[in-house]
Each structure stands twice: as C-alpha cells, then as structure tokens.
Amino acid sequence: MKDKLIHSLETFGLTPMVPIVRLASGENPKQQFQDLFEKLGLPLIAIVAFLLLWSVSAANVQTSLGQLPGPSQVLEQYHGLVAEHKEEREKEVAFYERQEARNAKKLAANPDAVVKTRPYTGKPTFFDQILTSLYTVFTGFILGSLIAIPLGVACGLNKRLYSAVSPLIQVLKPVSPLAWLPIVTMVVSAVYVSTDPMFSKSFVTSAITVTLCSMWPTLINTAIGVASIDKDWLNVGRVIRLHWTKQVTKIAIPASLPMIFTGLRISLGIGWMVLIAAEMLAQNPGLGKFVWDEFQNGSSNSLGRIMVAVIVIGIIGYILDWLMLSLQKVISHSTPEGAR
Amino acid sequence: MSHYLDIDHVGIEFPTKNGPFRALQGVDLKIAKGEFISLIGHSGCGKSTVLNIVAGLYGATEGGVVLESKEVSEPGPDRAVVFQNHSLLPWLTAYQNVELAVKEVFKGKLNRSEMHEWIEHNLELVHMSHAMHKRPDEISGGMKQRVGIARALAMQPKVLLMDEPFGALDALTRAHLQDSLMEIQQELNNTVIMITHDVDEAVLLSDRIVMMTNGPAATIGEILKVELERPRNRVVLADNAEYNHYRSQVLKFLYERQRNPAQTEGKKKSVKPRLVGKGEAA
Numbered sequence: 003m004k005d006k007l008i009h010s011l012e013t014f015g016l017t018p019m020v021p022i023v024r025l026a027s028g029e030n031p032k033q034q035f036q037d038l039f040e041k042l043g044l045p046l047i048a049i050v051a052f053l054l055l056w057s058v059s060a061a062n063v064q065t066s067l068g069q070l071p072g073p074s075q076v077l078e079q080y081h082g083l084v085a086e087h088k089e090e091r092e093k094e095v096a097f098y099e100r101q102e103a104r105n106a107k108k109l110a111a112n113p114d115a116v117v118k119t120r121p122y123t124g125k126p127t128f129f130d131q132i133l134t135s136l137y138t139v140f141t142g143f144i145l146g147s148l149i150a151i152p153l154g155v156a157c158g159l160n161k162r163l164y165s166a167v168s169p170l171i172q173v174l175k176p177v178s179p180l181a182w183l184p185i186v187t188m189v190v191s192a193v194y195v196s197t198d199p200m201f202s203k204s205f206v207t208s209a210i211t212v213t214l215c216s217m218w219p220t221l222i223n224t225a226i227g228v229a230s231i232d233k234d235w236l237n238v239g240r241v242i243r244l245h246w247t248k249q250v251t252k253i254a255i256p257a258s259l260p261m262i263f264t265g266l267r268i269s270l271g272i273g274w275m276v277l278i279a280a281e282m283l284a285q286n287p288g289l290g291k292f293v294w295d296e297f298q299n300g301s302s303n304s305l306g307r308i309m310v311a312v313i314v315i316g317i318i319g320y321i322l323d324w325l326m327l328s329l330q331k332v333i334s335h336s337t338p339e340g341a342r
Numbered sequence: 343m344s345h346y347l348d349i350d351h352v353g354i355e356f357p358t359k360n361g362p363f364r365a366l367q368g369v370d371l372k373i374a375k376g377e378f379i380s381l382i383g384h385s386g387c388g389k390s391t392v393l394n395i396v397a398g399l400y401g402a403t404e405g406g407v408v409l410e411s412k413e414v415s416e417p418g419p420d421r422a423v424v425f426q427n428h429s430l431l432p433w434l435t436a437y438q439n440v441e442l443a444v445k446e447v448f449k450g451k452l453n454r455s456e457m458h459e460w461i462e463h464n465l466e467l468v469h470m471s472h473a474m475h476k477r478p479d480e481i482s483g484g485m486k487q488r489v490g491i492a493r494a495l496a497m498q499p500k501v502l503l504m505d506e507p508f509g510a511l512d513a514l515t516r517a518h519l520q521d522s523l524m525e526i527q528q529e530l531n532n533t534v535i536m537i538t539h540d541v542d543e544a545v546l547l548s549d550r551i552v553m554m555t556n557g558p559a560a561t562i563g564e565i566l567k568v569e570l571e572r573p574r575n576r577v578v579l580a581d582n583a584e585y586n587h588y589r590s591q592v593l594k595f596l597y598e599r600q601r602n603p604a605q606t607e608g609k610k611k612s613v614k615p616r617l618v619g620k621g622e623a624a
C-alpha cells in the first residue's frame with residue numbers, strides 16, 4: 003500500500019511528498035527529515051530569498067507608473083483581481099435574475115408575448131481570461147498534434163518523404179510567433195468569413211499561431227520515434243501480412259508512443275509561451291490581452307497586475323508541463339524499455 | 343522429383359557505398375516435408391540472409407524459392423519466422439502477441455471462441471499457459487522465446503523459420519527449449535529451417551546440417567545427414583560414438599576448412615558463446 007502510494011507520487015512528480023509518507027509510516031526519521039529538507043526545505047528557502055531580493059530591489063526602482071511593485075503590492079493586486087471577479091459574477095447573476103423576472107412578468111400579462119433572453123455582456127475578468135487562454139492554447143495544440151502526428155508517422159515510415167520535408171521543417175521551426183501573426187491575421191480575415199462566426203477571429207488567429215509554432219517538436223519526435231522502431235517488429239507485421247493501416251496503428255504508433263509524448267510535452271510548453279505573445283497582438287481576450295491592456299492602461303495598479311499575470315502564466319505553464327510529464331510517465335510505464 | 347521447399351540457385355547482392363556486395367552465390371537446397379534443417383556457419387556468412395529470402399523479407403537477386411510449387415515473392419504466415427531476439431511487442435501480453443498473429447491469419451476462418459482456444463492451445467504447447475497474461479518485460483528470456491515460438495506455430499506455417507532462436511539464452515534454458523522444440527516437432531511434424539551457431543544444437547535437432555562457407559559470395563559447403571534415431575536424448579547421446587562423429591565433422595568443417603578470419607587465435611573449441619555483432623547482412 004505504502005509502496006504503491008510512493009510509486010504513484012513519484013510518477014506524478016510529487017517527490018517532496020515521498021518523505022512525508024515515509025515519515026508517517028515511521029520509516030527511519032533522521033533520513034526522512036533530511037530528505038524532506040532537501041526536497042521541500044531548500045526550494046522554500048530559495049523562494050523566500052527571491053521574494054526578499056525582489057522587495058528590496060523593487061523599492062529602489064521608480065517608474066513613470068510609480069514605484070516598481072514588490073511582492074506585497076502584487077499580492078494586494080491579486081486580491082483586487084479576485085474581488086473584481088466576484089463583483090462581476092454577482093452583477094451577472096443579478097442581470098439574469100432581472101431578465102428572468104422581466105420575462106416572467108411579460109408572459110404573465112400576455113402568454114403569447116415574444117420574450118428575449120440576452121446574454122450578459124460584462125467585461126471578462128482576469129479569471130475568465132485565464133480560461134480563454136487555456137481554451138485557446140489547447141485548441142492550437144490539439145490542432146497542431148492532429149497535423150504533426152500523422153505527418154510524423156508518414157515521415158518515420160518513409161525515409162524519402164522525411165528527407166524531402168526535413169529542410170522545410172528546419173526552416174519553419176525557429177520562426178517567431180510575432181512573425182507569423184500578421185500573416186495568419188490576414189489569411190484568417192480573408193478566408194474565415196462568416197456572418198455568424200462560431201469563433202471570433204482573434205481566437206482563430208491566436209490558436210493557429212500556436213499551432214504553427216508548437217507543432218514541430220511533435221512532428222520531429224514522432225518521425226524519429228517511428229523511424230527507430232525495431233525492424234523485427236515491422237517484420238512481424240509483414241510476416242502476418244498486416245494491412246499497412248494496422249501496421250501503423252498496431253505496431254508503429256504504440257512502439258513510438260514514449261517519443262511522441264516527449265514531443266507533445268515540448269510542444270505544449272512552446273504553445274503556452276507563444277500564446278501570450280499571440281494574444282497580445284491578436285487581441286484575443288486571454289492573458290496576453292490582459293497584460294497588453296494593463297500596459298496601455300498605465301494606472302498605478304497596472305504594473306502590479308501585470309506581475310500577477312506573469313506569476314500566473316508561470317504557474318500554469320508549470321502545471322501543464324507537469325500534467326504532460328505525468329501522462330508521459332503513465333504511458334511509458336505501460337511500454338517498457340524495449341519500446342524506447 | 344518435386345520437393346516441398348526448393349531453394350533454387352539463390353544469390354543476392356546488396357548495394358553498398360563501394361559498389362554491390364555479393365552475399366550469397368548459388369545456394370541450392372531441396373527440403374522434404376517434415377524435415378528439420380540446420381544452417382550453420384561463421385558470423386557474416388549469410389545464414390540469416392538465406393532465411394530472410396525464404397521468408398520473403400529479402401528478394402533474391404537471382405534464383406528463387408519455391409514452396410509447394412508456388413514461388414515465394416513476399417512474406418507470409420505460411421513461412422512464420424521466430425526471430426533471434428524474440429521480437430515480441432512489449433506493450434502486449436504474451437496472449438495478445440499471439441492473438442495479433444492469429445487474428446490476422448485466421449480472419450474469417452475461425453470465430454472468436456475458436457481463435458481463443460487456438461491461442462491458448464499454442465501457448466500450452468510451449469508450456470506458457472501459466473504466464474500468458476504477462477507482458478514480455480515480466481517474463482524471462484527463455485519464456486519470451488517460447489512465446490515467440492508459440493506465435494509462429496499459431497500461424498500453422500508450412501515452414502517454420504528460426505533465426506538463432508536460442509542464441510541469446512543461457513545453456514540450461516537453451517537445453518530446455520531445445521527439448522521442447524523436439525517434442526513439438528515430433529508431435530506436429532513441422533518443416534523447420536533453423537540457423538544456429540551451436541554445433542551440439544545442430545546435431546541434436548537436425549535431420550540435415552547445412553554448413554555454409556565464409557562470405558562474401560557464401561554458399562553451401564557441405565551437407566551432413568544426421569541419422570540418429572528419434573526421439574533423441576541429449577544425456578544418452580553425450581556418450582554416443584555416432585553423435586560425436588557428427589559433431590566432430592561439423593567442427594572440422596568450421597575450424598579447419600572454413601576458418602573464420604576473425605577467430606584465427608584458434609583458442610575457441612566450441613562455437614557456443616554467442617558471437618556478438620551479427621552483421622546486418624549476416
């Protein structure tokens with residue numbers, strides 16, 4: 003039971019918890035405290051040191067928007083953002099209540115009356131923007147994976163195709179999202195024309211930019227993974243005369259899954275980084291726009307709020323990476339050494 | 343006279359950076375149904391290439407392979423291969439590995455429960471019933487090779503091709519598997535071509551031992567008919583004069599007439615130790 007718990011903690015990257023579990027089960031306390039200090043204590047000390055350094059140096063920087071905020075001011079701004087969010091939600095609830103009451107009244111007076119339900123159009127709060135960002139990054143990432151994995155498998159199976167497209171990949175891979183964005187914006191404006199669009203243009207533009215920048219690691223890793231499959235495995239498929247589609251789904255993809263996942267993890271990391279820049283320019287209502295709006299706004303609170311955003315962006319990036327890593331570990335556990 | 347399997351004047355050339363490399367030249371061998379053939383020779387002499395041509399994994403440059411009056415042009419389950427390093431798919435259990443092959447080969451011929459029975463039957467044949475739901479990394483090397491054999495047998499091949507099936511195993515496990523293989527062959531009367539480095543293994547298992555000359559342009563040097571009565575018992579045969587005579591004939595061929603340039607130190611009495619680095623074209 004304990005070993006299982008420890009194993010799953012390690013799988014999910016929660017190594018600081020391991021000594022606590024061991025300690026709770028009364029396992030060699032001295033060793034466990036030392037472990038705990040190394041895994042939990044040292045990082046905490048580093049964080050405290052960083053916060054101190056930040057607050058001391060921030061006090062010495064005067065900007066046109068006032069003093070550079072230190073940790074405590076940033077925390078204050080965070081509370082402000084939470085309060086704003088709650089207030090906005092209350093307004094929204096009130097709005098719908100009013101609307102419902104009005105409609106009910108109308109219907110009571112005249113059962114045939116046509117009632118309108120209008121959606122609430124308040125301004126998105128910081129937390130709404132986080133959700134928008136996540137939604138956008140996953141759209142772009144999934145779109146990219148849907149292109150990159152099949153193309154990667156094809157490249158891995160066909161050396162000639164790979165050498166044909168490899169220079170293209172190498173050239174497109176290092177292009178900055180800021181360079182892609184104007185092109186994507188123009189193309190989306192030209193191609194995505196609809197009177198009742200399902201998605202806003204800014205969303206489509208940001209997601210496609212994420213796709214363009216983040217798909218390359220998945221593509222390359224998949225190609226390498228598939229190309230380096232044990233030839234005997236493919237020969238097994240040939241001997242039993244597997245149809246090529248089954249050869250791909252039953253042998254090539256499972257065999258290269260660990261490599262594909264490594265690629266996906268890098269891709270998602272890049273996608274998240276790229277997204278913020280894309281949202282700033284495309285004005286997609288996510289974290290990037292939040293930062294840009296605050297910068298343009300230029301109030302005395304702005305710098306603090308931007309710093310909240312920076313920290314939140316960092317933490318979300320960390321969580322995304324952790325999620326992918328855990329997923330990768332779970333997958334790799336089911337495909338032992340031979341498949342790597 | 344028509345033969346069950348006819349390897350007819352097969353030769354093969356591989357393209358390399360320094361021009362074509364001739365691996366095999368005029369390999370000619372006729373095999374009867376139910377015969378157990380061993381191919382023996384030094385590393386790099388093209389034994390595996392012969393096997394791969396019979397399997398259809400390589401195409402011969404000249405000559406061809408005819409099985410039951412049909413020319414071999416591509417790989418197929420009628421020539422099942424047991425690969426040297428078992429090559430089980432590591433994400434599937436032993437059962438699933440056999441199932442993958444059975445589902446493909448008996449598609450439309452057997453129904454689900456018949457397939458299930460057939461898979462279990464074959465795993466039983468190699469004594470793997472107890473561990474059939476384990477994955478390859480959970481079982482030993484010998485067990486993996488047993489599953490590999492079960493997978494090949496489950497295809498009901500006309501010819502069973504084995505590429506150094508026991509090469510990577512320790513001596514005891516190898517002996518166990520050889521005994522199992524003899525039993526199975528006794529029961530099913532399979533036609534088998536097996537590649538080996540091991541002189542004892544060749545003499546013990548084979549009806550004929552095909553000795554290959556060194557490459558390049560390797561070919562059959564000598565064929566030794568082993569007329570020991572079956573069933574054979576390794577312990578009894580250890581002191582058998584006839585057995586030892588066969589053994590010494592193979593050794594003489596390998597170490598006097600076809601000395602491997604890489605082994606000129608002459609300190610090796612038996613070929614038993616696994617010769618590592620079996621070349622790609624071997």
